[in-house]
Amino acid sequence: MLSRVLLIVNPTAGRGLAVSYSQDLKRVLEDNHQSKIQVRITQAEGDATEWAKNAFGDGFDTVICLGGDGTVRETVQGLIQNPDRPYFAFIPMGTVNDLARALGYSLNPATAIKEMAKVKTGNLDIGLVNNSLAFINVVALGVIPESVMSTSSDDKNRLGPLAYFLDGFNAFFSEKGYELKITDDQDQVHSLMSNLVLIGLTNSIGGFEAALPEASYDDGLFHLIAVKGKTPLDTIRAAIQKNQNLFKLPKENLLQLNSKFFLIESKASSELAANIDGDAGPGLPLKLELLASALTVLIPDQSKSKPFFLP
Numbered sequence: 645m646l647s648r649v650l651l652i653v654n655p656t657a658g659r660g661l662a663v664s665y666s667q668d669l670k671r672v673l674e675d676n677h678q679s680k681i682q683v684r685i686t687q688a689e690g691d692a693t694e695w696a697k698n699a700f701g702d703g704f705d706t707v708i709c710l711g712g713d714g715t716v717r718e719t720v721q722g723l724i725q726n727p728d729r730p731y732f733a734f735i736p737m738g739t740v741n742d743l744a745r746a747l748g749y750s751l752n753p754a755t756a757i758k759e760m761a762k763v764k765t766g767n768l769d770i771g772l773v774n775n776s777l778a779f780i781n782v783v784a785l786g787v788i789p790e791s792v793m794s795t796s797s798d799d800k801n802r803l804g805p806l807a808y809f810l811d812g813f814n815a816f817f818s819e820k821g822y823e824l825k826i827t828d829d830q831d832q833v834h835s836l837m838s839n840l841v842l843i844g845l846t847n848s849i850g851g852f853e854a855a856l857p858e859a860s861y862d863d864g865l866f867h868l869i870a871v872k873g874k875t876p877l878d879t880i881r882a883a884i885q886k887n888q889n890l891f892k893l894p895k896e897n898l899l900q901l902n903s904k905f906f907l908i909e910s911k912a913s914s915e916l917a918a919n920i921d922g923d924a925g926p927g928l929p930l931k932l933e934l935l936a937s938a939l940t941v942l943i944p945d946q947s948k949s950k951p952f953f954l955p
Protein backbone atom coordinates (compact mmCIF):
# COMPACT_ATOMS: atom_id res chain seq x y z
CA MET A 645 0.00 0.00 0.00
CA LEU A 646 1.06 3.59 -0.78
CA SER A 647 3.82 2.36 -3.14
CA ARG A 648 2.29 3.67 -6.37
CA VAL A 649 -0.30 6.33 -5.63
CA LEU A 650 -2.75 8.10 -7.95
CA LEU A 651 -3.82 11.53 -6.64
CA ILE A 652 -7.11 12.69 -8.18
CA VAL A 653 -7.56 16.43 -7.67
CA ASN A 654 -10.72 18.48 -8.24
CA PRO A 655 -9.28 21.97 -8.92
CA THR A 656 -12.59 23.68 -8.08
CA ALA A 657 -12.77 22.21 -4.57
CA GLY A 658 -11.45 23.80 -1.39
CA ARG A 659 -11.89 27.34 -2.74
CA GLY A 660 -9.42 26.55 -5.52
CA LEU A 661 -6.63 25.38 -3.20
CA ALA A 662 -6.84 21.65 -3.99
CA VAL A 663 -4.04 21.70 -6.59
CA SER A 664 -1.57 23.35 -4.22
CA TYR A 665 -2.62 20.97 -1.41
CA SER A 666 -1.92 18.03 -3.76
CA GLN A 667 1.75 19.07 -3.87
CA ASP A 668 1.87 19.10 -0.03
CA LEU A 669 0.32 15.62 0.04
CA LYS A 670 2.82 14.40 -2.57
CA ARG A 671 5.70 15.49 -0.32
CA VAL A 672 4.20 13.86 2.80
CA LEU A 673 3.72 10.54 0.97
CA GLU A 674 7.18 10.61 -0.64
CA ASP A 675 8.88 11.47 2.67
CA ASN A 676 6.99 9.00 4.86
CA HIS A 677 6.12 6.10 2.55
CA GLN A 678 8.61 6.48 -0.31
CA SER A 679 5.55 6.57 -2.61
CA LYS A 680 5.73 7.03 -6.37
CA ILE A 681 3.04 9.59 -7.12
CA GLN A 682 1.07 10.60 -10.18
CA VAL A 683 -1.15 13.70 -9.87
CA ARG A 684 -4.15 14.04 -12.19
CA ILE A 685 -6.38 17.11 -12.21
CA THR A 686 -10.03 16.63 -13.20
CA GLN A 687 -11.40 18.70 -16.06
CA ALA A 688 -15.05 17.78 -15.59
CA GLU A 689 -17.54 15.47 -13.93
CA GLY A 690 -16.74 11.83 -14.71
CA ASP A 691 -12.94 12.08 -14.81
CA ALA A 692 -12.52 10.87 -11.22
CA THR A 693 -14.77 7.86 -11.89
CA GLU A 694 -12.95 6.86 -15.07
CA TRP A 695 -9.47 7.18 -13.55
CA ALA A 696 -10.44 5.35 -10.34
CA LYS A 697 -12.02 2.50 -12.34
CA ASN A 698 -8.77 1.90 -14.25
CA ALA A 699 -6.33 2.70 -11.43
CA PHE A 700 -5.51 -0.86 -10.37
CA GLY A 701 -5.02 -1.95 -14.00
CA ASP A 702 -2.78 1.09 -14.51
CA GLY A 703 -0.50 -0.19 -11.73
CA PHE A 704 -1.63 1.98 -8.78
CA ASP A 705 -2.05 0.25 -5.41
CA THR A 706 -3.61 3.34 -3.78
CA VAL A 707 -5.98 6.09 -4.93
CA ILE A 708 -6.33 9.31 -2.94
CA CYS A 709 -8.68 12.09 -4.05
CA LEU A 710 -8.72 15.73 -3.00
CA GLY A 711 -12.16 17.31 -3.10
CA GLY A 712 -15.60 17.56 -1.55
CA ASP A 713 -18.11 14.76 -0.99
CA GLY A 714 -18.99 14.92 -4.73
CA THR A 715 -15.43 14.09 -5.75
CA VAL A 716 -15.17 11.36 -3.11
CA ARG A 717 -18.42 9.81 -4.35
CA GLU A 718 -17.28 9.94 -7.99
CA THR A 719 -13.97 8.29 -7.10
CA VAL A 720 -15.69 5.52 -5.15
CA GLN A 721 -18.09 5.05 -8.09
CA GLY A 722 -15.08 4.17 -10.23
CA LEU A 723 -13.29 2.02 -7.63
CA ILE A 724 -16.22 -0.33 -7.05
CA GLN A 725 -16.63 -1.09 -10.76
CA ASN A 726 -13.52 -3.27 -10.70
CA PRO A 727 -13.10 -6.43 -8.60
CA ASP A 728 -9.41 -5.51 -8.07
CA ARG A 729 -9.55 -2.45 -5.84
CA PRO A 730 -6.68 -0.26 -4.70
CA TYR A 731 -6.48 1.18 -1.19
CA PHE A 732 -8.52 4.37 -0.89
CA ALA A 733 -8.21 7.67 0.98
CA PHE A 734 -9.13 11.31 0.44
CA ILE A 735 -8.41 14.81 1.66
CA PRO A 736 -11.70 16.50 2.62
CA MET A 737 -12.24 19.87 0.90
CA GLY A 738 -16.02 20.21 0.69
CA THR A 739 -18.72 21.96 2.68
CA VAL A 740 -19.96 19.07 4.79
CA ASN A 741 -17.39 16.23 4.53
CA ASP A 742 -19.54 13.59 6.23
CA LEU A 743 -17.33 10.62 5.41
CA ALA A 744 -14.29 12.45 6.76
CA ARG A 745 -16.17 13.09 10.02
CA ALA A 746 -17.21 9.44 10.24
CA LEU A 747 -13.65 8.17 9.69
CA GLY A 748 -12.11 10.62 12.15
CA TYR A 749 -10.15 12.56 9.50
CA SER A 750 -9.25 16.15 10.31
CA LEU A 751 -11.58 18.56 8.50
CA ASN A 752 -8.67 20.94 8.00
CA PRO A 753 -7.03 19.86 4.71
CA ALA A 754 -3.52 20.84 5.85
CA THR A 755 -3.87 18.70 9.00
CA ALA A 756 -5.53 15.83 7.10
CA ILE A 757 -2.52 15.83 4.75
CA LYS A 758 -0.05 15.66 7.66
CA GLU A 759 -2.09 12.80 9.15
CA MET A 760 -1.37 10.72 6.03
CA ALA A 761 2.18 10.28 7.40
CA LYS A 762 0.95 7.43 9.62
CA VAL A 763 -2.09 5.43 8.62
CA LYS A 764 -3.86 2.19 9.41
CA THR A 765 -6.54 0.45 7.34
CA GLY A 766 -10.27 0.02 7.85
CA ASN A 767 -13.15 -1.55 5.96
CA LEU A 768 -15.57 0.80 4.28
CA ASP A 769 -19.16 -0.10 3.42
CA ILE A 770 -20.57 1.41 0.23
CA GLY A 771 -24.22 1.76 -0.84
CA LEU A 772 -25.47 0.95 -4.33
CA VAL A 773 -28.63 2.55 -5.77
CA ASN A 774 -30.56 0.72 -8.52
CA ASN A 775 -27.60 -1.63 -9.27
CA SER A 776 -25.37 1.18 -10.53
CA LEU A 777 -25.00 4.40 -8.52
CA ALA A 778 -22.59 4.31 -5.57
CA PHE A 779 -23.12 6.36 -2.41
CA ILE A 780 -20.83 6.93 0.55
CA ASN A 781 -22.98 8.71 3.13
CA VAL A 782 -26.69 9.06 2.73
CA VAL A 783 -29.71 8.74 0.51
CA ALA A 784 -32.34 11.29 1.53
CA LEU A 785 -35.94 11.68 0.40
CA GLY A 786 -38.39 14.48 1.14
CA VAL A 787 -38.97 18.19 0.83
CA ILE A 788 -35.81 19.24 2.68
CA PRO A 789 -33.38 17.02 0.71
CA GLU A 790 -35.17 18.07 -2.51
CA SER A 791 -34.60 21.75 -1.76
CA VAL A 792 -30.98 21.19 -0.71
CA MET A 793 -30.22 19.49 -4.05
CA SER A 794 -30.71 22.87 -5.71
CA THR A 795 -28.04 24.57 -3.56
CA SER A 796 -25.49 25.90 -6.05
CA SER A 797 -21.73 25.31 -5.83
CA ASP A 798 -21.28 29.11 -5.80
CA ASP A 799 -23.55 29.45 -2.76
CA LYS A 800 -21.74 26.57 -1.02
CA ASN A 801 -18.35 28.23 -1.61
CA ARG A 802 -19.69 31.64 -0.51
CA LEU A 803 -21.90 30.67 2.43
CA GLY A 804 -20.64 27.22 3.50
CA PRO A 805 -23.16 25.10 5.46
CA LEU A 806 -25.43 28.17 5.77
CA ALA A 807 -26.34 27.71 2.08
CA TYR A 808 -27.85 24.31 2.88
CA PHE A 809 -29.56 25.69 5.97
CA LEU A 810 -31.28 28.50 4.05
CA ASP A 811 -32.58 26.16 1.35
CA GLY A 812 -33.68 23.58 3.92
CA PHE A 813 -35.40 26.23 6.05
CA ASN A 814 -37.66 27.29 3.17
CA ALA A 815 -38.74 23.68 2.71
CA PHE A 816 -39.99 23.51 6.30
CA PHE A 817 -43.10 25.44 5.29
CA SER A 818 -43.93 23.16 2.37
CA GLU A 819 -47.16 21.13 2.63
CA LYS A 820 -45.77 18.02 0.96
CA GLY A 821 -45.76 14.49 2.32
CA TYR A 822 -45.32 11.16 0.56
CA GLU A 823 -47.07 7.82 0.94
CA LEU A 824 -44.20 5.38 0.99
CA LYS A 825 -43.80 1.61 1.05
CA ILE A 826 -40.45 0.44 2.43
CA THR A 827 -39.39 -3.22 2.17
CA ASP A 828 -36.38 -4.42 4.21
CA ASP A 829 -34.01 -7.42 3.95
CA GLN A 830 -36.43 -9.58 5.97
CA ASP A 831 -39.19 -8.87 3.39
CA GLN A 832 -41.04 -6.81 6.01
CA VAL A 833 -43.16 -4.09 4.40
CA HIS A 834 -43.58 -0.73 6.20
CA SER A 835 -46.20 1.71 4.85
CA LEU A 836 -46.22 5.31 6.04
CA MET A 837 -46.81 8.98 5.19
CA SER A 838 -43.45 10.70 5.50
CA ASN A 839 -41.84 14.05 4.82
CA LEU A 840 -38.25 12.97 5.39
CA VAL A 841 -36.43 9.63 4.98
CA LEU A 842 -32.69 9.27 5.59
CA ILE A 843 -30.79 6.07 4.81
CA GLY A 844 -27.31 6.50 6.24
CA LEU A 845 -24.11 4.45 6.08
CA THR A 846 -22.28 6.36 8.81
CA ASN A 847 -23.03 8.31 11.98
CA SER A 848 -22.55 11.71 10.28
CA ILE A 849 -25.31 13.18 8.12
CA GLY A 850 -25.34 16.74 6.82
CA GLY A 851 -22.47 17.56 9.16
CA PHE A 852 -24.33 16.35 12.29
CA GLU A 853 -21.98 13.73 13.68
CA ALA A 854 -24.56 12.36 16.11
CA ALA A 855 -27.34 12.11 13.51
CA LEU A 856 -27.21 8.29 13.54
CA PRO A 857 -25.16 7.60 16.67
CA GLU A 858 -25.28 3.80 16.38
CA ALA A 859 -24.18 3.74 12.72
CA SER A 860 -20.60 2.95 11.80
CA TYR A 861 -18.84 3.01 8.40
CA ASP A 862 -17.97 -0.69 8.73
CA ASP A 863 -21.01 -2.27 10.42
CA GLY A 864 -22.47 -3.81 7.25
CA LEU A 865 -25.86 -2.09 7.66
CA PHE A 866 -27.95 0.76 6.34
CA HIS A 867 -29.61 2.84 9.06
CA LEU A 868 -32.99 4.24 8.04
CA ILE A 869 -34.90 6.98 9.85
CA ALA A 870 -38.25 8.12 8.44
CA VAL A 871 -40.08 11.06 10.00
CA LYS A 872 -43.82 10.44 9.93
CA GLY A 873 -46.31 13.18 8.99
CA LYS A 874 -47.28 15.33 6.04
CA THR A 875 -45.00 18.31 6.66
CA PRO A 876 -41.83 18.84 8.69
CA LEU A 877 -43.81 21.33 10.79
CA ASP A 878 -46.36 18.63 11.73
CA THR A 879 -43.56 16.54 13.12
CA ILE A 880 -41.94 19.36 15.03
CA ARG A 881 -45.29 20.41 16.51
CA ALA A 882 -45.86 16.85 17.69
CA ALA A 883 -42.41 16.79 19.30
CA ILE A 884 -42.82 20.16 21.01
CA GLN A 885 -46.28 19.24 22.32
CA LYS A 886 -44.61 16.32 24.10
CA ASN A 887 -41.77 18.55 25.36
CA GLN A 888 -39.28 16.49 23.39
CA ASN A 889 -35.85 17.45 22.16
CA LEU A 890 -36.18 17.73 18.36
CA PHE A 891 -33.36 15.26 17.88
CA LYS A 892 -35.16 12.73 20.10
CA LEU A 893 -38.54 12.67 18.43
CA PRO A 894 -41.14 10.41 20.06
CA LYS A 895 -41.21 6.85 18.67
CA GLU A 896 -44.67 7.29 17.17
CA ASN A 897 -43.24 10.05 14.94
CA LEU A 898 -40.33 7.96 13.68
CA LEU A 899 -39.72 4.72 11.82
CA GLN A 900 -36.22 3.35 12.46
CA LEU A 901 -34.84 0.30 10.64
CA ASN A 902 -31.45 -1.34 10.12
CA SER A 903 -31.06 -3.54 7.05
CA LYS A 904 -28.66 -4.61 4.29
CA PHE A 905 -31.28 -3.86 1.64
CA PHE A 906 -34.20 -1.48 1.11
CA LEU A 907 -36.78 -1.15 -1.63
CA ILE A 908 -38.53 2.22 -1.39
CA GLU A 909 -41.66 2.81 -3.42
CA SER A 910 -44.19 5.63 -3.59
CA LYS A 911 -47.68 6.00 -5.02
CA ALA A 912 -46.69 9.32 -6.61
CA SER A 913 -43.29 8.19 -7.84
CA SER A 914 -42.73 10.93 -10.39
CA GLU A 915 -42.93 13.66 -7.72
CA LEU A 916 -40.10 12.51 -5.52
CA ALA A 917 -36.41 12.37 -6.45
CA ALA A 918 -33.72 11.00 -4.17
CA ASN A 919 -30.84 13.11 -2.90
CA ILE A 920 -27.73 10.92 -3.13
CA ASP A 921 -24.83 12.22 -1.02
CA GLY A 922 -26.11 15.78 -1.52
CA ASP A 923 -26.69 15.62 -5.27
CA ALA A 924 -29.80 14.92 -7.34
CA GLY A 925 -30.44 11.21 -7.91
CA PRO A 926 -33.12 9.06 -9.56
CA GLY A 927 -36.83 9.05 -8.69
CA LEU A 928 -38.66 6.24 -6.89
CA PRO A 929 -38.73 3.27 -6.83
CA LEU A 930 -35.26 2.95 -5.31
CA LYS A 931 -33.41 -0.29 -4.66
CA LEU A 932 -30.58 0.12 -2.13
CA GLU A 933 -28.01 -2.63 -1.65
CA LEU A 934 -25.19 -2.57 0.86
CA LEU A 935 -21.73 -3.59 -0.38
CA ALA A 936 -20.16 -4.61 2.94
CA SER A 937 -16.43 -3.81 3.30
CA ALA A 938 -16.30 -2.86 -0.40
CA LEU A 939 -13.15 -0.77 0.02
CA THR A 940 -10.08 -0.76 2.23
CA VAL A 941 -9.72 2.80 3.47
CA LEU A 942 -6.67 4.51 4.98
CA ILE A 943 -7.34 6.08 8.38
CA PRO A 944 -4.97 8.31 10.38
CA ASP A 945 -3.17 6.20 12.95
CA GLN A 946 -3.33 8.65 15.82
CA SER A 947 -2.43 5.99 18.35
CA LYS A 948 1.01 5.65 16.73
CA SER A 949 1.58 9.35 16.17
CA LYS A 950 0.89 10.28 19.81
CA PRO A 951 4.03 10.67 21.97
CA PHE A 952 4.75 7.61 24.13
CA PHE A 953 5.67 8.15 27.78
CA LEU A 954 6.86 5.44 30.14
CA PRO A 955 5.02 5.47 33.49
Ligand SMILES: Nc1ncnc2c1ncn2[C@@H]1O[C@H](COP(=O)(O)OP(=O)(O)OP(=O)(O)O)[C@@H](O)[C@H]1O
Nearest residue numbers: 654657686687688689711712713714715738739740
Ligand atom coordinates in the same frame (compact mmCIF):
# COMPACT_ATOMS: atom_id res chain seq x y z
N1 LIG B 1 -12.38 20.91 -13.44
C1 LIG B 1 -13.63 20.92 -12.98
N2 LIG B 1 -14.42 22.00 -13.17
C2 LIG B 1 -15.69 22.04 -12.70
N3 LIG B 1 -16.27 21.03 -11.98
C3 LIG B 1 -15.53 19.94 -11.76
C4 LIG B 1 -14.16 19.83 -12.24
N4 LIG B 1 -13.69 18.64 -11.83
C5 LIG B 1 -14.68 18.03 -11.14
N5 LIG B 1 -15.79 18.79 -11.09
C6 LIG B 1 -17.09 18.52 -10.44
O1 LIG B 1 -17.25 19.32 -9.27
C7 LIG B 1 -18.29 18.74 -8.48
C8 LIG B 1 -18.27 19.23 -7.05
O2 LIG B 1 -17.07 18.87 -6.48
P1 LIG B 1 -16.85 18.60 -4.93
O3 LIG B 1 -17.91 17.79 -4.34
O4 LIG B 1 -15.47 18.12 -4.80
O5 LIG B 1 -16.86 20.05 -4.33
P2 LIG B 1 -18.02 20.80 -3.55
O6 LIG B 1 -19.28 20.87 -4.33
O7 LIG B 1 -17.43 22.09 -3.08
O8 LIG B 1 -18.19 19.83 -2.29
P3 LIG B 1 -19.42 19.72 -1.34
O9 LIG B 1 -20.54 19.17 -2.18
O10 LIG B 1 -19.01 18.79 -0.25
O11 LIG B 1 -19.63 21.10 -0.88
C9 LIG B 1 -18.07 17.25 -8.64
O12 LIG B 1 -19.30 16.61 -8.81
C10 LIG B 1 -17.20 17.12 -9.92
O13 LIG B 1 -17.81 16.32 -10.91
